[in-house]
Amino acid sequence: MCYMALSGAILGVILLSVAGQVAGSQGEGTWLPPKKTSCDLHPAIEARIAEDMKFFDEQGGISEEAATSVCQYCDIENWKEGGEEENCNKPQRYLIQNGTVYVTNLLPTDKTGSFEFLGLLVELYETSQVYSLPDVELTWWHGDNAPSYTVVKDGKSAWPYGSGTPAVVSWSKWKENAVLVVPYSGAFRCPDDSFDALEAQITGIAGIPWEERKQIAFGRWNAFCTHYISWQKTEDGQVMKCPRTHVSNLSFARPDLLDAHDLAHGHPVPLHKQNAFRYIVSTDGWSISSKFDKYLLMGSTILRAESTRFGFYYDAIKPYVQFVPFMLKHSDDLIEAVEWLQAHDAEARRIAEEARRFALHHLSRQARLCYLFRLITELSKRVRYKPDCKRRQMCVPLVQEVKFLASHGRSAKACRYSDVLIKYGDVDPDGQGAAAEKWSMEELRRLHASGRAWPRDDRFVKELGRLSRRR
Numbered sequence: 221m222c223y224m225a226l227s228g229a230i231l232g233v234i235l236l237s238v239a240g241q242v243a244g245s246q247g248e249g250t251w252l253p254p255k256k257t258s259c260d261l262h263p264a265i266e267a268r269i270a271e272d273m274k275f276f277d278e279q280g281g282i283s284e285e286a287a288t289s290v291c292q293y294c295d296i297e298n299w300k301e302g303g304e305e306e307n308c309n310k311p312q313r314y315l316i317q318n319g320t321v322y323v324t325n326l327l328p329t330d331k332t333g334s335f336e337f338l339g340l341l342v343e344l345y346e347t348s349q350v351y352s353l354p355d356v357e358l359t360w361w362h363g364d365n366a367p368s369y370t371v372v373k374d375g376k377s378a379w380p381y382g383s384g385t386p387a388v389v390s391w392s393k394w395k396e397n398a399v400l401v402v403p404y405s406g407a408f409r410c411p412d413d414s415f416d417a418l419e420a421q422i423t424g425i426a427g428i429p430w431e432e433r434k435q436i437a438f439g440r441w442n443a444f445c446t447h448y449i450s451w452q453k454t455e456d457g458q459v460m461k462c463p464r465t466h467v468s469n470l471s472f473a474r475p476d477l478l479d480a481h482d483l484a485h486g487h488p489v490p491l492h493k494q495n496a497f498r499y500i501v502s503t504d505g506w507s508i509s510s511k512f513d514k515y516l517l518m519g520s521t522i523l524r525a526e527s528t529r530f531g532f533y534y535d536a537i538k539p540y541v542q543f544v545p546f547m548l549k550h551s552d553d554l555i556e557a558v559e560w561l562q563a564h565d566a567e568a569r570r571i572a573e574e575a576r577r578f579a580l581h582h583l584s585r586q587a588r589l590c591y592l593f594r595l596i597t598e599l600s601k602r603v604r605y606k607p608d609c610k611r612r613q614m615c616v617p618l619v620q621e622v623k624f625l626a627s628h629g630r631s632a633k634a635c636r637y638s639d640v641l642i643k644y645g646d647v648d649p650d651g652q653g654a655a656a657e658k659w660s661m662e663e664l665r666r667l668h669a670s671g672r673a674w675p676r677d678d679r680f681v682k683e684l685g686r687l688s689r690r691r
Contacts, residue, residue: 252647255319255349255351255352256350256351256593257351257352259351259590259593259594260590261582261587261590261591262533262536262581263536264535264536265533265535265536265582267535268401268532268533268535269598270598272400272401272595273400273599273602275372275377275385275398276385276387276398276599276602278375279385280384281602281603281604282357282386282387282603282604283384283604283605284604284605284611284681285384285681286383286384286385286386287386287387287603287605287607288386288677288680288681289379289381289383289384289386290311290381290386290388291674291675291677291678291679292381292678293311293369293381294308294674296308296672308328308671309327309328309331310361310362310363310367311359311360311361311388312325312327312337312341312362313325313357313358313360314357314360314618315607315615316348316353316354316355316356316357316596316607317607317608317609318355319348319352319353320617320618320650321344321348321617321618322609322612322615322616322617322618323341323615323616323618323621324613324614324615324616324675324677325614325673325674325675326614326616326664326667326673327362327668328668328669328670329628329629329665329668329669329671332625332629332668333630333631334406334634335407335410335411335635336362336404336406336407337362337406338406338410338625338631338634339404339405339407339408339409339410339635340360340389340391340402340403340405340406341360341618341621341622342409342640343405343408343409343585343588343589343592344618345619345622345640345644347589347593347596348618349640349644350589350593351589351590351593353593353597354596354597354600355600355603355606355607356387356596356600357387357603357607358386358388358389358596358599359386359387359388359389360388360390360402361388361389361390361399363390364392364505364506364507365390365392365507365529366388366394366397366399367399370385370388370397370398370399371396371397371398372396372398373396385398387400387599387603389402389595390402391403391508391531391532392404392507392530392531393529394448394528394529394530395528400595401530401531401532402591402592402595403531403532403588403592404510404513404531405588406510406635407510407511407513407514408513408583408585408588409585409635409636410634410635410636413491413492413514414514414636415513415517415579415583416585418491418492418514418517418518419517419579419580419584422517422580425495426519426576428495428496428519430519430572433495433497433498433520434498435498435499435562435565436476436477436478436479436497436498436499436558437477437479437480437497437499437500437501437561438479438480438489438494438496438497438499438500438501439467439478439479439480439481439500439501439503440481440482440486440488440489440494441482441483441503442482442483443464443468443482443484444464444505444506445462445463445464445465446504446507448528448529449462449463449504451528452527452528454526454548454549454550454551454553455548455550456549458550458551460526460551461547463503463525463547464482465482466551467480467501467503467554468480468481468482468486470552470555471486474555477558477559477562478554478555479497480501491511491514494518495518498520498521498568498572499520499521499558500520500521500522500523501522501523501525501554502515502522502523502524502543503525504525504527504529507529508527508529508534512524512531513531513579513583515575516576516579516583517576517580518572518576519573519576520572521543521544521561521568521569521571521575522542522543522575523543523545523546523554523557523558523561524544525545525546525547526545526546526547526548533582533583536578536582537575537578540567540571541571542571542574542575542578543571543575544557544560544561544571545557611677611681611684612675612677612680613675613676613677613680614673614675616659616664617648617650617651618650619644619645619651620650620651620655620656620659620664621664622640622641622645623641623645623651624661624664624665624668625637626638626641627661628661628668
């Protein structure tokens, strides 16, 4: 059974119904478990957090001036004339204070409908309801790749606005970049074929016996090649060929081993049916594959094209333990890899089973929330100021923003909100009373529609400093 996003109208009825039930029981007392203050991660995933924090340790931490310098990225007064429209659509800023997550800018309405944007927003809200979060400020960079502005060369960031580099998070990064890597939450939780949806079907997915799976390598994708492939070389010293087109050519040459094509040359096969094959081929898209996490659940052996990009858990998976690499020695070595798997069937099965065990233990929603909590906790230790909504021109409680996105426009159907809103939204005090009145659905609709909800908090903080000195 696939997850289906509830329509805004249906979700609204459910929320009102549940809210009424809760309100009716308030006199008897509504008990909620205390928020967690600790959790455990896979050692290699925990080490990734520590590795990403080294840049900020060497920088000497993060000042408020650095945190608000991201506001300079969008010149809202001249955004049409100066070509700033793209800049004003990328960063989503968050401030966490006393355990509550706030958004301190709002993206234009037409930029909020993708699950890639929505997933982390919803997952961060759920994290704040499960864990006690420390005060911190960070920016979620909405895009397939980490920004070039945070590239690190010779120990220094390319951040162009002075004051040090702010805390920026992205779902994909490469070694020479200062972003903090976070889960690709949109792919994990939003689509009908999300990781969470497939995990809920794990009994059926695991039900296809290994012996009944076709002993060839399968893959389907759109045909394109991301920009950084041309910078990669295989061990023979040659520039790596584009996996998504080259693997299709190999499939035509060796149909006895491969059925891995772009959709112009191969019929589509739903993700949950791809476990009919013993081996599944995975390549990067514009950055890390949004399907790779899901492939780990399938019980098939994953063949993964080499890449310089990685996700939050990639340090914890190893070649020939959870996957088999290709385009490592040369661009045609996928043929050798499949032949090896066919000749070592017991080993291939072991790799497939280990991949699934890893995914179930370390990529579940519970594990992802733990990761975000641990990342935010470590980041808070590098912040050299106290994040405070009084020093920001806009502080919308995240619960209000989630409620808005769950009931308006394309975003209402782009992710599954009901599980967190029904469970937490109706009893969250940050979505009631004065906060709900100030940041009403109509006010949020107006601000999103304006496309200009980008406060220049860098200037605001400087003005507060000048006023303070005059006193």
